[in-house]
Amino acid sequence: MSAGTLRERAVHFGRDGALVGVYTPADAPSAGRPVVLLVNSGVICRVGPNRLYVEAARHFAREGFDVLRFDLSGIGDSAARRASGSIGDVIDEDLREAVAEACRLSGATSVVCMGICLGADTSFSHAARDPRVEGLVLLDPYVFRTRGFYLRWLASRVLNPASWRRLLDGSTLRVVRRKRAGAGAAGPLPEHYLFERQAQPDMERAYASLVARGVRFFVAFTGGTRSWYNYPTQFIDAFPRVDFDAALELRHWPEADHTFTRLDARGAMLADVGAWLAQRYPLSADGAGQRASGPRLRRPA
């Protein structure tokens, strides 16, 4: 086990100590670097899908970053909030407290928030209101279908003989009818899934504002998003008024699934994110951290 793992500790924080987390200190001094905050993937507890967040925390600690993984209110071991307000308000307050706790534990003055799916969306939403967030690792965040998406979607069906066969033998129609019949029959969503995402113009303004503030992004999409994301640069095309340039590291991993079930895909993702963190927030010769300007935007192959 690494030194960081041996020094992991459980923490209770926030109002009335209602929020629960596990803090993983860096294996080596991390002064000046941001602390990494891992935000729940959907309603899965802080361990993460397939134990991914535990692996991520320890990997980033080996790379020299302090990490806090925690449970939002009502998820995992954190108590549900009794305060009124939308779920978005609750999550925002939770993140505010988590950022404060992560900085307090680490001695850092800024954080990099990382999350999958809903965890990515809530991290992005909170970053717009919290100047302590200087980096975002967003895995499968919400993004809009673009014209390019629809062209590719249509082409994949028009050019695929199997699609025509399904259309002509009635299979496609049966699938559509089954989906419509099943819609709404599965019961209510978990409360956290009622989190409201912004409309495209608002999201675009939020991204632009974050870029102007100097926030850095590592954004990746897996094969789990193929129903709404199907080409590498769709994220950039979705926000044409945002000049991400050097602020963005974008990936498209169609072979990986939404929760990085395959060990090789998960390992590659952690290595890639870890390398990005180390490059963006290197330690200087005296051990103090500094932010790197980084390479210009690299479009994925």
Place this chain on the structure above:
Amino acid sequence: MKCFFFGPSRRPLFGVYDAPGRVSRRGVVLCPAWGNEHLRAHKAMRRLAVLLADAGFHVLRFDYFGTGDSGGDTLDARPSEFVADARTAIEELRDVGGVTRVSLVGLRLGAMVAARAAAGRRDVDRVVLWDPVLDPAEHLEELLTGYGRHAAPEPDADGVLEASGFALSPAFREEFPALWDADAATVAPPTRVVVARDDARARGLVAALQARGTDAGFACIPGAPVWQEERQFGTGPVPAQLLGYVVTELAA
């Protein structure tokens, strides 16, 4: 509720302790399932802990080494050492809660861990085996194929298998069958087997326990298993009636 790490420094275990609302000398240790079953059942296990604490028990939930928040990589997880972890948890609960009697509740693979951990201990007064794994080979197949959703993977060059997102070491696969064998039917304390889906093998286990003179009982409380995913959110259900049964049996 208090979260903390305990156990030897080379083998840190993550635990969650719930204190009772009144003075009590009785405690319960919850032995979890493994892999995605463990993660999906988290809500249900947490709810059970709260109900038990409300009923007057000191309660300790914990993660085996190499699982959950505990130390160790997933490849470090060894079934033979899960039993030792459970015994460490018993000792910890006795120390933290000042309890003199401990009951064990084991879910799925955890049921076999609980049965083994109880062996030879005079301080374990009751055992609940919840949806116990009774066929190790069948359970490994379930884990490797995602309950039949895909073909079983081939081992890599180091003999490691991928069990739906979790790495299964060769040692894990070799040790696992030994976790459940005929000796498990020698659980001495009063034992209750509770299942969400009726299972003749579970009834057979109870019969075997009774034949050896153990006070054993069986209950089937139908419902979706807590260790299966509810819809596609990565979590399982919280079966109020089944949890109520467990609390009632332990409080009796």
